[in-house]
């Protein structure tokens with residue numbers, strides 16, 4: 001790895017065509033050498049699903065199909081992928097789940113499994129999730145907890161905890177996607193639902209350019225619980241509007257690997273939300289650059305093996 005390539009790995013929205021071209025070609029040399037399981041792929045078809053939050057994100061594409069994902073992942077060896085729910089209008093959770101499960105069943109793509117939407121605290125949660133849990137492609141549930149209308153402490157209400165415990169009984173995991181200041185709530189939830197496996201989305205949404213001390217402490221606490229794995233995803237989207245390079249992401253990535261250990265971290269592309277900070281390829285290549293000096297086996301665990309084991313995708 002040369003300093004020159006490292007310089008080029010940064011991606012700047014305002015950098016202009018020449019710099020972007022340099023970034024792309026230089027980054028090609030740094031493509032992860034391992035096969036990839038992308039544990040966090042969003043797909044949406046606005047003709048069939050309502051995504052109210054997307055109205056406030058005009059930078060994101062209005063359509064995100066599997067074919068679009070394949071174009072974005074061109075040059076990366078994505079061998080399997082896991083769909084991540086897209087925060088649809090809650091009335092459409094079942095529609096969303098059925099759509100993605102149909103796509104998994106077709107078997108004509110790398111899409112193998114899904115983390116579907118759901119509202120663990122709602123009265124109808126058990127009736128919603130139990131039939132879906134019997135589909136082997138359903139691996140877990142996520143409810144985004146960092147939306148502006150979701151107060152801190154929301155995930156600690158007894159009905160929410162009960163819903164998350166039910167997931168464990170059904171063999172499903174729950175994705176923690178929350179503000180970094182509220183990771184302590186996440187820890188309390190994990191402690192109260194010891195029979196459920198959790199995935200910490202987006203490294204716990206750290207302030208990539210800010211102080212990491214409090215985040216590191218909270219990640220250490222979460223990582224000390226054996227039923228939590230860390231998803232290395234999302235951090236490029238949080239650089240939105242700022243120039244960044246692989247070195248800027250390194251403290252977060254390295255702390256995730258140190259805290260969880262090489263066997264409990266998984267790569268997530270977070271396409272197309274990642275495009276707020278970088279094309280999918282540049283994010284994957286920047287991550288590959290950050291872990292370049294680690295043992296080849298550990299790199300393969302991060303990009304492939306851990307996800308295969310965690311989700312049972314062998």
Ligand SMILES: [Zn+2]
Pocket residue numbers: 040042084270273
């Ligand atoms: Zn995402």
